[in-house]
Amino acid sequence: MKLTxxxxxREVTGEVEGRTLLVDFLRSDLRLTGTHVGCDTSQCGAxxxxxxxxxxxxxxxxxxxxxxxxxxxxEGAAAEDGTLSAIQQAFQDHHGLQCGYCTPxxxxxxxxxxxxxxxxxxxxVRQYLEGNICRCTGYHNIVKAxxxxxxxxxxxxxxx
Numbered sequence: 001m002k003l004t005x006x007x008x009x010r011e012v013t014g015e016v017e018g019r020t021l022l023v024d025f026l027r028s029d030l031r032l033t034g035t036h037v038g039c040d041t042s043q044c045g046a047x048x049x050x051x052x053x054x055x056x057x058x059x060x061x062x063x064x065x066x067x068x069x070x071x072x073x074x075e076g077a078a079a080e081d082g083t084l085s086a087i088q089q090a091f092q093d094h095h096g097l098q099c100g101y102c103t104p105x106x107x108x109x110x111x112x113x114x115x116x117x118x119x120x121x122x123x124x125v126r127q128y129l130e131g132n133i134c135r136c137t138g139y140h141n142i143v144k145a146x147x148x149x150x151x152x153x154x155x156x157x158x159x160x
Contacts, residue, residue, distance in 0.1 A: 001017070001018055002014070003015075003016060003063060003064055003068075005066050005067060005068060005071055006069070006070045006071065007030060007071045007073065008032075008071070008072060008073060008075055008076030009076065014029045014063075016029070016064060019062070020062065020063045021058065021059055021060075021061065021063065022056075022058040022059075022065070022066050023037055023058035023059045024063070025066075026049070026058060032073050032075050034075050035047050035048075035049055035058060035074060036102075037059060040059050042059055044102070044105070044132065045102065045109060045133060046105045046132075046133075047059045047105060048104070048105035048108045048109055048132070049073050050072040050108060050111070051069050052070055053070070054112075055112040057131070073104075074103075074107055074108060077107060086149045087111055088107055090145040090146070090148040091103065091145045093145070094144045095141045096137065096142040096145030096146075097136075097141075098136035098137050102134045102136075105132050106142055109129060109131070109132055110146045113128045114150055118150060119151070119152060122147060125143050126139070
């Protein structure tokens with residue numbers, strides 16, 4: 001099946017089998033390997049991308065379903081000149097990553113949250129991240145980074 005979509009602002013076309021998952025199309029055909037495959041069961045969130053502005057775990061969607069869609073991946077989060085987005089910079093500044101495997105999905109999820117709710121509470125951030133698993137950080141610095149990207153600081157009590 002032939003498909004066309006806009007990925008990170010660039011129109012792409014490809015030939016896929018009907019059973020090809022979006023994550024596999026992005027990684028194998030388009031070589032956008034920032035979108036990770038962690039569990040293949042939609043539980044870890046490492047494969048999170050935006051499809052037509054909506055948060056999607058790309059291991060749960062067939063590439064053919066994205067025909068004609070606009071896709072945003074972690075590779076499109078930074079500016080053209082490589083300058084990190086506010087969210088990416090906050091993850092770096094607040095040590096919101098360790099091994100980095102979950103980071104692309106966390107950043108894409110954070111971007112979606114801040115688009116919906118520019119000033120979330122710490123509780124709202126933690127709730128929104130429920131579909132993403134991080135085995136290294138314990139989430140504290142991830143939450144701190146998202147709060148910082150929203151222009152807020154975590155309450156002192158929570159930061160301790």
